[in-house]
Amino acid sequence: MNCLWCNEEIMNEINWSTLVFPTKQKNICKRCEENLAIITGSRCNHCSRQSEIRICNDCLWWKNYNNGKDTIVFNYSIYSYNNDMKEIVAKWKYRGDYELGYLFTHSFGQHFRQKFKSKKDVIAVPIPLSEERMQERGFNQASMLASFLPIQTKELLSRVHNEKQSKKSRNERISSQNPFILKGSINNSVILVDDIYTTGTTIRHAADVLVKSGCPEVFTYTLIRS
Amino acid sequence: MEYDSQLRSPDLRKYIGKLLLQKEIPQGVLSSNHFTQIPSINRKTFHYQCHRCGNNKRSLFGKIPCGLCQKEHLYCRSCIQMGRVMECEPLFYWSGEQLSWPSYDAPLTWEGSLTDAQQKASNNLVQAIQEKEREHLIWAVCGAGKTEMLFKGIEYGLKVGKRICIATPRADVVRELKPRIQDAFQEVPIEALYGGSDDRVGESQVILATTHQLLRFYQTFDLMIIDEVDAFPYHHDPTLPFAVNRAKKSTCTTIYLTATPRQNLLLKMAFKQLPHTFVPVRYHGHPLPVPELKMSYSLHKDLKQKKFPKHITNWITNRPKPNRQLLLFVPTILLAEQVVKNLQDITNGRLGVIDSVHADDPDRIEKVDLFRIRKIQVLVTTTILERGVTFPSVDVVVLDAGHSVFDEAALVQIAGRAGRNKKDPTGEVLFIHDGKTNAMVRAIQSIKQMNKRGGFSL
Numbered sequence: 001m002n003c004l005w006c007n008e009e010i011m012n013e014i015n016w017s018t019l020v021f022p023t024k025q026k027n028i029c030k031r032c033e034e035n036l037a038i039i040t041g042s043r044c045n046h047c048s049r050q051s052e053i054r055i056c057n058d059c060l061w062w063k064n065y066n067n068g069k070d071t072i073v074f075n076y077s078i079y080s081y082n083n084d085m086k087e088i089v090a091k092w093k094y095r096g097d098y099e100l101g102y103l104f105t106h107s108f109g110q111h112f113r114q115k116f117k118s119k120k121d122v123i124a125v126p127i128p129l130s131e132e133r134m135q136e137r138g139f140n141q142a143s144m145l146a147s148f149l150p151i152q153t154k155e156l157l158s159r160v161h162n163e164k165q166s167k168k169s170r171n172e173r174i175s176s177q178n179p180f181i182l183k184g185s186i187n188n189s190v191i192l193v194d195d196i197y198t199t200g201t202t203i204r205h206a207a208d209v210l211v212k213s214g215c216p217e218v219f220t221y222t223l224i225r226s
Numbered sequence: 227m228e229y230d231s232q233l234r235s236p237d238l239r240k241y242i243g244k245l246l247l248q249k250e251i252p253q254g255v256l257s258s259n260h261f262t263q264i265p266s267i268n269r270k271t272f273h274y275q276c277h278r279c280g281n282n283k284r285s286l287f288g289k290i291p292c293g294l295c296q297k298e299h300l301y302c303r304s305c306i307q308m309g310r311v312m313e314c315e316p317l318f319y320w321s322g323e324q325l326s327w328p329s330y331d332a333p334l335t336w337e338g339s340l341t342d343a344q345q346k347a348s349n350n351l352v353q354a355i356q357e358k359e360r361e362h363l364i365w366a367v368c369g370a371g372k373t374e375m376l377f378k379g380i381e382y383g384l385k386v387g388k389r390i391c392i393a394t395p396r397a398d399v400v401r402e403l404k405p406r407i408q409d410a411f412q413e414v415p416i417e418a419l420y421g422g423s424d425d426r427v428g429e430s431q432v433i434l435a436t437t438h439q440l441l442r443f444y445q446t447f448d449l450m451i452i453d454e455v456d457a458f459p460y461h462h463d464p465t466l467p468f469a470v471n472r473a474k475k476s477t478c479t480t481i482y483l484t485a486t487p488r489q490n491l492l493l494k495m496a497f498k499q500l501p502h503t504f505v506p507v508r509y510h511g512h513p514l515p516v517p518e519l520k521m522s523y524s525l526h527k528d529l530k531q532k533k534f535p536k537h538i539t540n541w542i543t544n545r546p547k548p549n550r551q552l553l554l555f556v557p558t559i560l561l562a563e564q565v566v567k568n569l570q571d572i573t574n575g576r577l578g579v580i581d582s583v584h585a586d587d588p589d590r591i592e593k594v595d596l597f598r599i600r601k602i603q604v605l606v607t608t609t610i611l612e613r614g615v616t617f618p619s620v621d622v623v624v625l626d627a628g629h630s631v632f633d634e635a636a637l638v639q640i641a642g643r644a645g646r647n648k649k650d651p652t653g654e655v656l657f658i659h660d661g662k663t664n665a666m667v668r669a670i671q672s673i674k675q676m677n678k679r680g681g682f683s684l
């Protein structure tokens with residue numbers, strides 16, 4: 001097995017415990033794994049941003065904007081967006097190197113079990129791409145991440161217009177028309193899955209659609225908090 | 227200059243001699259019968275091959291559930307930086323009319339003169355092209371002035387309407403070559419192609435390119451010159467020689483340039499399978515500086531404790547010609563940053579401006595320019611500056627010369643940065659180590675050997 005990022009061969013440690021309990025082989029070598037920054041220490045309990053305060057100003061703003069009750073219960077992210085991660089994401093999403101997503105098979109599943117194991121009967125819903133973007137890229141990175149989870153995935157949402165949000169200001173983005181529509185009905189709680197949480201606007205648009213259609217609770221699970 | 231009627235259309239010229247993905251060709255152009263399709267990935271039971279880059283390593287193929295054809299199939303991970311090659315989409319090469327390239331009467335506008343050694347190499351090169359030799363190697367020591375040796379050969383090629391490519395593994399070398407070649411052939415359109423370059427079309431008669439960029443060319447060059455043929459990643463990545471070969475016409479003459487040929491070329495020369503010219507003297511007629519080895523027992527302990535070895539600081543501040551700038555090579559980026567801090571703390575401004583540079587440094591080009599105009603006095607660098615760059619007056623230090631990134635070729639190239647200019651044709655070269663390696667010993671041997679062949683007895 002070669003590391004999916006640097007293509008060096010991965011040497012497996014062999015000791016008593018690996019002989020007795022063979023672990024699944026990882027797709028990422030030790031050195032590359034160490035270059036990724038897992039969020040540790042104190043963070044905002046609501047959005048996973050590294051922060052000394054338990055609920056950050058952005059999250060307070062969202063709460064206020066939604067009349068005291070945010071549309072999502074919380075967001076959980078695993079990694080911060082350092083340069084190594086930016087390079088990986090660029091190659092994975094924009095160059096379309098699909099297999100790079102498997103770098104996260106292990107960590108995305110493992111952190112899920114730690115953070116969400118108490119949630120019963122929840123289903124995973126990936127944030128969709130627009131038709132146009134899907135044509136270009138050939139795959140949806142959020143669906144790929146959702147497939148690593150030990151729960152059922154439903155492609156419940158579709159995106160009616162495109163993703164080009166980055167040039168707008170936050171207020172423009174928030175007040176812009178909600179790009180998501182619901183494709184079916186929903187009674188379970190939902191974990192929305194995406195690759196990056198940046199301002200949280202996209203994910204709240206999606207959550208909004210779900211809540212308005214009767215979804216009891218929406219959590220979000222993202223690989224990266226940028 | 228006459229082009230045939232169809233190809234006068236500038237829209238089509240850029241597709242000639244190319245091998246492209248479907249999405250790189252607009253629909254209207256694609257349906258014009260100028261292209262031939264070939265399968266993109268060849269799949270046999272235990273063997274895959276990408277037809278764009280030649281990759282056949284299984285770990286560099288991925289499987290993708292394709293949203294376009296609704297099947298799971300292969301894509302090539304090796305050449306994905308140039309756009310994704312998908313198994314379900316063919317590649318297209320230009321098979322429409324070929325363009326006859328213009329013949330120039332007197333394209334060479336350079337008026338300098340060559341030394342005897344350069345002249346000999348230049349003559350051999352022209353002859354190799356005239357007689358349509360398949361390959362010729364010019365083995366010229368660092369600072370021999372190899373760019374000037376090429377001019378007559380390129381001139382001959384342009385006189386008879388050849389399409390010419392000068393390729394090199396390193397983008398810095400392309401950037402450095404472009405103004406010099408353009409200056410020597412002022413009337414001739416020349417494009418420089420490298421990741422992030424402004425010229426991205428590749429429709430000129432003369433192309434300067436990184437070997438990577440040749441992945442998009444198909445049987446189009448009559449003369450291929452490969453500069454720094456021994457440099458990383460060319461000798462390391464089999465897809466690059468593959469791309470270079472595919473970009474050549476079957477009748478192409480290939481010229482290799484190197485100061486430090488690797489085993490494969492040395493063997494071919496030894497077995498008389500590769501005609502070559504050896505240029506053992508620098509253009510200014512002075513010998514190559516021979517590196518001095520300096521043992522530092524505490525080197526690794528010092529570096530670990532983020533200290534700079536004290537006797538090395540003494541050496542640096544007491545150099546025989548303190549006005550020379552200092553080029554300090556280190557094995558890693560981390561160490562580069564640390565050494566800058568150390569030297570700043572220790573010397574307290576006495577050495578002038580100290581800075582570092584490495585491959586991912588966004589200000590890399592600017593810093594090298596600042597060093598060249600002496601706005602930076604000490605530049606701490608990784609191996610990215612080991613070749614292709616020329617500074618007028620420097621001393622050179624390699625810190626931790628025993629590290630595996632410093633192989634024999636790298637050390638010879640690094641030593642070759644000193645004494646490049648007529649006005650200051652020598653320079654100190656110091657290898658600091660805590661245990662001699664074969665690479666160091668062989669590098670010094672080969673430098674001495676070249677000086678001997680150049681007629682210097684040391």
Ligand SMILES: [Zn+2]
Binds near residue numbers: 031
């Ligand atoms: Zn790795």
Ligand SMILES: [Zn+2]
Binds near residue numbers: 048057
């Ligand atoms: Zn927050």
Ligand SMILES: [Zn+2]
Binds near residue numbers: 276278306
């Ligand atoms: Zn390929």
Ligand SMILES: [Zn+2]
Binds near residue numbers: 292294296297313314
């Ligand atoms: Zn397909």
